[in-house]
Amino acid sequence: MSTPSPKGQLTRDEVAHLAHLSRLAVSDEELDLFAGQLAAVLDAVAQVGKADVADVAPTTHAVPMTNVMRADVARPSLARDVVLAGAPAAEDGRFRVPRILGEEQ
Amino acid sequence: MSDVTATDITASTAAELSRALQSGEVGSVEVTQAYLDRIAAQDGTIGAYLHVDADAALAAAGAVDAARARGEELGPLAGVPLALKDVVVTEGVPTTSGSKILAGWRPPYDATLAARLKAAGTVLLGKTNMDEFAMGSSTENSAYQVTRNPWDTDRIPGGSSGGSSAAVAAGLAPWAIGTDTGGSIRQPAAVTGLVGHKPTYGSVSRYGLIAFSSSLDQAGPMTRTVLDAALLHEAIAGHDPLDSTSIDSPVPVLAEAARRGAGGDLSGLKVGVVTELGGEGHADGYDPGVLARFAETVALLESLGAEVRQVSCPAFDLALPAYYLIAPSEASSNLARFDGVRYGVRVGDDGGRDLDEVMALTREQGFGPEVKRRIILGTYALSSGYYEAYYGQAQKVRTLITRDFTTAWDDVDVLVSPTSPTVAWSIGARVDDPVAMYAADLCTLPASLAGVPAISVPCGLSDGLPVGFQVMAPALADDRCYRVAAALEAAQDAARGHTFLAGMENPHS
Numbered sequence: 001m002s003t004p005s006p007k008g009q010l011t012r013d014e015v016a017h018l019a020h021l022s023r024l025a026v027s028d029e030e031l032d033l034f035a036g037q038l039a040a041v042l043d044a045v046a047q048v049g050k051a052d053v054a055d056v057a058p059t060t061h062a063v064p065m066t067n068v069m070r071a072d073v074a075r076p077s078l079a080r081d082v083v084l085a086g087a088p089a090a091e092d093g094r095f096r097v098p099r100i101l102g103e104e105q
Numbered sequence: 106m107s108d109v110t111a112t113d114i115t116a117s118t119a120a121e122l123s124r125a126l127q128s129g130e131v132g133s134v135e136v137t138q139a140y141l142d143r144i145a146a147q148d149g150t151i152g153a154y155l156h157v158d159a160d161a162a163l164a165a166a167g168a169v170d171a172a173r174a175r176g177e178e179l180g181p182l183a184g185v186p187l188a189l190k191d192v193v194v195t196e197g198v199p200t201t202s203g204s205k206i207l208a209g210w211r212p213p214y215d216a217t218l219a220a221r222l223k224a225a226g227t228v229l230l231g232k233t234n235m236d237e238f239a240m241g242s243s244t245e246n247s248a249y250q251v252t253r254n255p256w257d258t259d260r261i262p263g264g265s266s267g268g269s270s271a272a273v274a275a276g277l278a279p280w281a282i283g284t285d286t287g288g289s290i291r292q293p294a295a296v297t298g299l300v301g302h303k304p305t306y307g308s309v310s311r312y313g314l315i316a317f318s319s320s321l322d323q324a325g326p327m328t329r330t331v332l333d334a335a336l337l338h339e340a341i342a343g344h345d346p347l348d349s350t351s352i353d354s355p356v357p358v359l360a361e362a363a364r365r366g367a368g369g370d371l372s373g374l375k376v377g378v379v380t381e382l383g384g385e386g387h388a389d390g391y392d393p394g395v396l397a398r399f400a401e402t403v404a405l406l407e408s409l410g411a412e413v414r415q416v417s418c419p420a421f422d423l424a425l426p427a428y429y430l431i432a433p434s435e436a437s438s439n440l441a442r443f444d445g446v447r448y449g450v451r452v453g454d455d456g457g458r459d460l461d462e463v464m465a466l467t468r469e470q471g472f473g474p475e476v477k478r479r480i481i482l483g484t485y486a487l488s489s490g491y492y493e494a495y496y497g498q499a500q501k502v503r504t505l506i507t508r509d510f511t512t513a514w515d516d517v518d519v520l521v522s523p524t525s526p527t528v529a530w531s532i533g534a535r536v537d538d539p540v541a542m543y544a545a546d547l548c549t550l551p552a553s554l555a556g557v558p559a560i561s562v563p564c565g566l567s568d569g570l571p572v573g574f575q576v577m578a579p580a581l582a583d584d585r586c587y588r589v590a591a592a593l594e595a596a597q598d599a600a601r602g603h604t605f606l607a608g609m610e611n612p613h614s
Contacts, residue, residue, distance in 0.1 A: 030474070
């Protein structure tokens with residue numbers, strides 16, 4: 001995304017880049033399909049640009065709340081084996097993950 | 106309910122079942138079995154449920170009957186069966202949110218609302234189908250199955266809570282829980298002839314709802330009557346320390362508002378008809394039949410004593426584009442948790458691929474097309490160089506929409522509109538056109554973005570299919586929605602001589 005295309009456009013290459021950023025190994029067929037569909041969606045949502053929002057503050061949340069606190073007291077949590085039972089792979093009481101670093105790193 | 110038959114049971118409202126169970130006319134096992142039998146006979150056609158555990162349901166029902174036989178003090182909902190949308194996390198019970206990426210997952214805890222309903226003694230019949238991660242308006246985005254509208258099985262049941270709407274409309278559950286991010290309770294309720302209420306944002310705990318768009322998601326009731334909706338809403342509402350956006354205020358008094366509303370007197374109530382939602386100059390895309398039923402219902406409100414005026418909310422015209430930037434942006438962040446590490450499936454872990462590759466393959470195969478589209482769109486809207494023009498701008502439009510509501514509340518007590526611009530469409534008609542699918546949410550999005558409560562109540566038929574009437578109220582004034590909806594329901598029931606659902610022609614059975 002180093003060279004943004006004009007606002008309101010979403011090219012096939014950009015969809016591929018965004019899919020990579022989103023950790024989606026999309027197929028070529030999906031890229032063709034999504035590029036067209038997302039261009040139409042982007043065209044529709046770009047209408048927000050029509051609003052005059054000078055001096056309008058953004059709303060991030062319907063209920064204005066900040067820094068909800070609770071007492072800093074330890075409470076029981078789920079048992080480790082119960083949590084690991086739902087994982088795709090576990091070993092020695094931990095989540096087992098594929099390797100993170102390459103051979104050279 | 107003396108000499109009750111199974112048909113009587115599955116045609117009853119939840120309030121009627123509650124009374125019959127409390128008086129001992131029927132037992133929970135009998136009631137639960139009647140629903141399980143009907144599910145077994147008809148859900149092959151309807152496709153409302155993703156998961157039904159008859160043994161567990163009968164065991165829970167048996168425990169309630171035994172406790173009642175021992176003379177234990179039980180709450181009014183004890184023994185009444187219900188269905189939960191599969192976005193609600195349930196301990197030990199499969200929960201998928203309609204996605205393949207969670208296939209086979211049995212959560213280790215209960216959502217707060219599931220825990221409250223369990224503690225109230227309700228009996229879980231099963232988990233209902235939905236658009237994957239609640240993204241959709243037809244339930245066709247489910248990774249698992251198509252759900253059919255009981256009014257016409259060639260048509261969609263609405264979405265994303267379409268399994269819940271179809272189950273209740275078909276008599277496969279007396280009531281159900283749905284969730285609503287941009288209309289996913291109200292629109293399916295409208296197109297299947299149910300009552301559906303989206304509570305004030307923050308008034309029902311989101312703890313244990315699989316998150317789609319956290320600033321918008323709310324759970325609520327989908328029922329056959331307004332009173333049932335109020336009773337179910339009261340059972341799940343209230344502050345929850347486990348949800349940091351939960352409002353710390355007393356549980357609202359809603360059933361009383363519904364009972365009072367059913368008296369039919371709306372004298373002094375000021376009603377605003379939103380011009381931008383189907384009014385003059387804004388009727389494109391609305392079925393003429395929907396607008397006709399809407400106009401008749403507004404006239405009915407006047408005949409009940411309400412003062413009706415037109416109200417313009419100009420920013421509502423931009424609710425759809427604002428929503429379809431905000432919700433995908435939040436979704437792209439929320440769905441990052443599905444990384445194939447902690448729960449759900451993992452794809453391609455052959456010992457050679459690294460974490461990034463396995464994650465990308467897992468998400469590619471685990472997510473369906475609409476979820477991928479929204480993740481990509483959200484990632485775009487949040488990315489450097491586009492953030493201000495899209496996500497930032499949408500958040501400011503959200504402020505303008507909230508201001509329109511605030512201004513309206515100076516003059517009126519409630520705002521009304523059609524719930525959905527059209528009746529239920531044919532299965533398949535919009536699957537390849539996301540923008541057409543999104544248009545189904547036109548009327549429900551403003552209340553979602555502002556966090557105000559809104560109810561959909563049936564208001565007649567167009568081409569033999571149900572039309573919904575939406576009543577919106579200020580934050581924490583959910584009781585007004587129930588009062589107005591109950592008044593309309595009572596007047597309409599009296600005029601036609603039967604309840605709305607009893608008018609279902611050519612029922613699928």
